[in-house]
Amino acid sequence: MSAPMRCPNCGSDVLDVHDYESMIVVTSDHALFTVRCACGTRVSSLRTIPLDMREDVQFAAIEVGAGMGRER
Ligand SMILES: [Zn+2]
Secondary structure, eight states: OOOOBOOTTTOOOOBOGGGOSEEEEOSSSEEEEEEEOTTSOEEEEEEEOOHHHHHHHHHHHHHTTOSOSOOO
């Protein structure tokens, strides 16, 4: 599951990883997402990569030779 991220500044908990400003892929299904809140605060959190984003992530990883998303 991918629970909403909470902004420590304004308390908003509707930050969506789909709106990420940056994403650092840690494993094939987890990434450190940075999302900018409406109040301007950047919130970073290690999150499960949503299923609907994994295909794009794997494609991007293959493109840059990141060593993930390979067929076994
Ligand atoms: Zn905020």
